Amino acid sequence: MTIVAVEHLSFRYNSVEVLSDISFGVNEGDYIGLVGPNGSGKTTAIKVVLGLVKPAKGIVSLFGTNVNDFREWHRIGYLPQKLTHFNPHFPATVREIVSSGLFSTKKFPKRIQRSDEALIDDAMRLTDVADIRHKLIGELSGGQQQRVLVARAIVNRPDLLILDEPTTALDPEARGTFFQTLMGLNQNGNVTIILITHDIASIGKYASKLLYLDKQIIFYGSFEDFCLSEKMTNYFGEFSQHLICHRHD
Amino acid sequence: MDLFSFFQYEFVWRAVIAGSFIALVCSILGVLLVLRRLSLIGDGLAHVTFGSVAVSLLFKQHPVYLSIPIVMAGSLGILKLTEKARLYGDAAIGIVSSLGVAGGIIIASVAGGFNIDIFSFLFGNILAISQAEVLTSIALSIVVLLIIFFFYHEHFATAFDEEFAKISGIDTGKINAILVLLTGITVVLAMKIVGIMLTSSLLILPSVTALQIARSFKNTMIVSSICGIVSVIVGIYASFVMNLPTGATIVMANFLLFITAYTYKNTVRSKYR
Numbered sequence: 001m002t003i004v005a006v007e008h009l010s011f012r013y014n015s016v017e018v019l020s021d022i023s024f025g026v027n028e029g030d031y032i033g034l035v036g037p038n039g040s041g042k043t044t045a046i047k048v049v050l051g052l053v054k055p056a057k058g059i060v061s062l063f064g065t066n067v068n069d070f071r072e073w074h075r076i077g078y079l080p081q082k083l084t085h086f087n088p089h090f091p092a093t094v095r096e097i098v099s100s101g102l103f104s105t106k107k108f109p110k111r112i113q114r115s116d117e118a119l120i121d122d123a124m125r126l127t128d129v130a131d132i133r134h135k136l137i138g139e140l141s142g143g144q145q146q147r148v149l150v151a152r153a154i155v156n157r158p159d160l161l162i163l164d165e166p167t168t169a170l171d172p173e174a175r176g177t178f179f180q181t182l183m184g185l186n187q188n189g190n191v192t193i194i195l196i197t198h199d200i201a202s203i204g205k206y207a208s209k210l211l212y213l214d215k216q217i218i219f220y221g222s223f224e225d226f227c228l229s230e231k232m233t234n235y236f237g238e239f240s241q242h243l244i245c246h247r248h249d
Numbered sequence: 250m251d252l253f254s255f256f257q258y259e260f261v262w263r264a265v266i267a268g269s270f271i272a273l274v275c276s277i278l279g280v281l282l283v284l285r286r287l288s289l290i291g292d293g294l295a296h297v298t299f300g301s302v303a304v305s306l307l308f309k310q311h312p313v314y315l316s317i318p319i320v321m322a323g324s325l326g327i328l329k330l331t332e333k334a335r336l337y338g339d340a341a342i343g344i345v346s347s348l349g350v351a352g353g354i355i356i357a358s359v360a361g362g363f364n365i366d367i368f369s370f371l372f373g374n375i376l377a378i379s380q381a382e383v384l385t386s387i388a389l390s391i392v393v394l395l396i397i398f399f400f401y402h403e404h405f406a407t408a409f410d411e412e413f414a415k416i417s418g419i420d421t422g423k424i425n426a427i428l429v430l431l432t433g434i435t436v437v438l439a440m441k442i443v444g445i446m447l448t449s450s451l452l453i454l455p456s457v458t459a460l461q462i463a464r465s466f467k468n469t470m471i472v473s474s475i476c477g478i479v480s481v482i483v484g485i486y487a488s489f490v491m492n493l494p495t496g497a498t499i500v501m502a503n504f505l506l507f508i509t510a511y512t513y514k515n516t517v518r519s520k521y522r
Contacts, residue, residue: 050415050416051415052412052415052416071418073416073417073418074418076416078413078416080410080412080413087284087286087409089460090284090408090409090466091284091459091460091463091464091465091466091468091469092405092409092465092466093464093465093466096405096465096466096467097409100402100405100406100409100413100417101417103402103403103406103414103417103418103419104416104417104418106402108399109399109400109402110402110403111402112402134464134465136464136465152413
């Protein structure tokens with residue numbers, strides 16, 4: 001089943017072209033590493049997919065429904081880029097923030113029920129923030145804050161999880177654990193994952209597909225195909241391609 | 250004067266009851282405004298109230314009843330200028346507030362004869378609040394509190410991370426509109442307590458006091474509410490005993506609570522952390 005379908009998508013910011021005629025599909029169970037240099041349009045592509053910004057051209061469908069008509073937001077978990085979207089001194093506890101990930105599953109008036117406690121506890125345990133549930137978000141380290149936001153993204157047990165550079169505030173050990181957790185969600189929980197990262201070498205170890213974006217799609221396919229692609233050898237250079245593929249092996 | 254004899258006066262009861270309801274609404278709404286970095290919208294809308302009071306006096310209507318729709322329109326004006334004309338929030342507030350004051354001055358100047366009345370609204374007088382105004386304040390406060398209660402989680406999500414709130418299916422445009430409209434109503438009510446000049450203090454001070462010591466979002470709302478109500482009661486009592494202007498004394502009581510909370514946070518609590 002196609003979970004995300006993007007067709008001939010273009011996006012301009014003022015007169016600057018950020019995305020140029022990109023098309024791709026994400027199938028159920030995929031784990032996609034979305035990579036590309038700074039300013040390549042990765043975050044913009046995700047924002048268009050989620051309907052946060054309107055494209056100049058093109059169509060986006062989520063679970064078979066045009067994003068403009070899409071209402072099943074409880075099927076999606078999202079971790080925004082960096083921690084700049086919220087005030088770090090916001091007086092919210094870890095538990096309050098993780099709970100807010102369940103609002104997409106609630107009708108008006110949105111209320112957290114006793115039956116939701118197990119979901120909240122599970123998400124906090126999985127991301128190792130259960131012990132700090134009563135702390136304020138501003139009292140946590142960057143890595144802990146990142147984990148809290150991941151817990152918020154997965155608490156509603158989404159079918160599609162979109163993470164925008166989730167490992168920037170994590171140390172190498174925490175990064176490894178984090179990638180393992182995502183793999184578990186993907187393989188055991190059948191969660192489809194799109195993960196934006198700069199770290200093309202690391203993502204090769206975990207993701208099943210690579211989407212390389214630089215305003216347009218440079219490559220989209222499996223890592224095996226990437227490693228065998230002569231076009232990619234020419235694009236990246238033999239050494240870089242070998243480095244990425246070696247890590248994947 | 251002791252507290253017992255202070256509460257023997259009926260006008261004191263009226264002031265305390267109406268003031269507490271209005272302070273409660275201001276304190277809760279203030280938390281949302283401060284966290285959304287919209288604190289100055291209260292100040293801007295208070296300036297619009299100056300214009301709306303002038304219109305009310307011109308048409309010989311009660312200032313509260315005519316001000317509410319005018320100030321709500323002003324609050325939507327700020328929102329639309331921000332969203333549609335892509336102005337920064339502070340610039341939009343500046344435009345609407347100066348328009349309100351300019352309109353008020355022109356009306357007062359052309360109509361003449363009610364300059365003294367309009368200037369009495371600048372500083373408010375809660376002790377002169379009538380029975381009908383008390384009932385109106387209570388009714389409108391309950392409406393505002395109920396709306397905040399029913400949209401509590403939407404406000405929390407939007408204030409914390411608007412982008413994520415949208416992905417959660419929350420209509421953040423609607424939540425923003427509700428917030429500014431409720432602020433419009435609240436500012437008109439607060440005008441009676443502290444006057445147009447000091448209205449924003451009722452929105453800002455209790456919430457920033459709560460932010461010093463609260464340990465969760467819900468806790469911030471509760472602490473802010475307590476600070477707002479305590480300030481009104483202490484302010485009314487102190488102004489009565491010391492023969493000071495009531496509105497300004499309420500603001501000073503609020504400020505003292507803020508200083509106390511700030512000192513507590515930076516001395517006692519930081520010592521045990």
